[in-house]
Amino acid sequence: MSARDNILQRLRQAPQGPLPLPPDVWGHQAALTAAAGAGDRGERIRLFCEKMAFWHGEVVRASRSNWPKKLRDLCLAKGVRSLLHGERQAAALAGSGIAGLRAYDRPVEDWKAELFYDVDASLTSTRGGIAETGTLIIWPDASEPRLMSLVPPIHFALLDADQIHADLLAAISAQDWSGNLPTNALLVSGPSKTADIQVTLAYGAHGPKELIVLLLDEEELP
DSSP states (O other), rough: OOOHHHHHHHHSSSOOOOOOOOHHHHHHHHHHHHHOSSHHHHHHHHHHHHHHHHHEEEEEEEEEETHHHHHHHHHHHHTOOOEEEEEGGGHHHHOOTTTTTOOSSOOGGGGGHHHHHHHHHHEOOOOOOEEETTTEEEEEOOSTTTHHHSSSEEEEEEEEGGGGEEHHHHHHHHTGGGGSSSSSOOOEEESSSETTTTTTOOSSSOOOOOEEEEEEESSSSO
């Protein structure tokens, strides 16, 4: 009998104990959520802002009606001369007074040089946020390709405060990812960063140098 057969025989003859219980993923996650203090809406918003600041991201509170004005003020303050946007925000931006609006309306091959060298900032929507880590959930599609959040030096992102979830598992469950998962789901925490060089964390290395989240809430904010 070979060594392999001996091992298999011993395994088959080993006493059979009770099957182990499956891990209680939901219970474990609920305990983590409670410990983090991200159970209610206000705490989720507070924790998201705190974690986003930790990752060098900026959160600007706005209402659903005044965010184009907030964005215009930010563009003026940061010297943005051209702002790339998708089809979803075209109507809201039309009367905003923001200079240099550019719609993403062509295949990248048709304007690659312009996109990489002449666009100062971009505006994208988001699927939601994760309070536990201060992370944006972005699902790129044909109207808002991945390049919009990757190439321009400044990335503005619209985030609905009602879509901030305690953790990734809560987001996956609430948004039913299993039934409608995109080809590319992005999790973005702050501007681009790398620690490849001497294990020293550097920001803005291979993507946006700034990430500004426009946090949209029901409350009308000044």
